[in-house]
């Protein structure tokens with residue numbers, strides 16, 4: 001279990017991590033999201049005892065990293081895949097890690113196998129491709145067979161095969177009951193990998209919720225309703241506290257209500273429904289909305305690539 005309690009880091013007068021309190025649950029992949037400079041890497045470094053909190057605590061199984069007996073058996077991390085001696089072979093790199101951390105040497109072959117590097121184990125790490133380097137970094141994280149894994153941007157720069165492999169690995173580590181904490185810029189990637197999301201902006205917690213809730217809470221998640229009695233239904237939905245946008249003819253776009261609630265309101269009002277269809281925001285849209293005010297260096301305003309206000313693609317409009 002990783003617990004962040006009012007975790008704060010200041011550099012000079014800049015607050016980089018601001019009273020962050022989060023508990024990361026085992027058996028789940030928790031995605032750690034935030035715009036550039038939000039404080040993700042700094043948070044992860046504090047969990048590993050590489051940076052000292054200015055205030056608050058980052059605890060691993062209830063203790064600061066420095067007080068753990070066999071830290072690599074508790075938590076394994078990939079922060080910087082390039083932190084490998086280029087002249088060492090992959091196998092020797094892992095052996096050195098195992099020796100200096102009191103881990104059994106037989107683990108080296110196990111983790112080489114897990115990450116698919118057995119064939120190239122005796123090649124020098126300096127000659128490895130980016131993807132092989134990432135795999136070696138992950139092998140190092142797995143060496144102590146820890147219950148907690150933390151990866152900082154593990155898919156950065158990987159080809160689709162590498163991305164798929166890491167996704168599968170994270171899912172299977174969580175399925176074994178481990179705590180998996182992974183930062184990423186790739187929302188689409190998190191949408192398929194994470195169960196839970198922790199979103200920060202300018203060091204502050206913005207959201208800590210299951211991914212489904214983050215998407216549901218987006219104002220871009222809507223329901224399209226078609227009815228021959230749009231005035232009546234609009235009235236009843238407004239009374240029930242939902243927001244309704246009229247689309248001319250028989251179409252309403254409803255936000256703030258689930259399919260079930262909208263169906264219930266229509267049924268009670270005796271309104272006939274011809275279509276009731278969900279329009280889910282993508283995680284990307286929900287995320288952009290959440291972090292809009294936390295982006296440190298925004299690009300000059302551009303409409304390009306922005307989601308339409310109701311989250312419905314132009315091509316879906318009829």
Ligand SMILES: Nc1ncnc2c1ncn2[C@@H]1O[C@H](COP(=O)(O)OP(=O)(O)OP(=O)(O)O)[C@@H](O)[C@H]1O
Nearest residue numbers: 011012016034035036037038039040041042043185
């Ligand atoms: N050693 C340091 N001294 C001063 N400022 C620092 C130091 N390390 C990080 N920062 C600042 O802290 C802020 C947060 O950085 P951090 O790397 O934690 O963000 P991040 O969310 O991981 O961003 P990215 O996604 O771009 O990696 C940035 O503004 C960064 O410039």
